[in-house]
Amino acid sequence: MNTLNNLNTVITQLQQNAARIGITIAGLLVAVYAVKIMLDQDTSPAARAERWSHLKRVFLCAAIIAATGAFVQLALSLGQML
Secondary structure (H helix, E strand, O other): OOHHHHHHHHHHHHOOOOOHHHHHHHEEEEHHHHHHHHOOOOOHHHHHHHHHHHHHHHHHHHHHHHHHHHHHHHHHHHHHOO
16 A cells, blocks of 8 residues: 555656656757767768758657646646646
8 A cells, every 4th residue: 555655656746747857858858969960970961951850850859748748737737726
């Protein structure tokens, strides 16, 4: 029974911090990919176009992660008000 209480506590903490976790993961994703771009030495037009397409995908994923975290936080806030 104590294990279930501990699991419930962990899940509650994760739900309360979902927006921060999502934004942090999104920021790390962008930072890691930015470092990868800086370390790339290929300057051909094809490589540049590929980097931009990957960067657009990373920003889109980061926005989705951050928006999902913010939505979860909003839903929890609304749930607590009811």
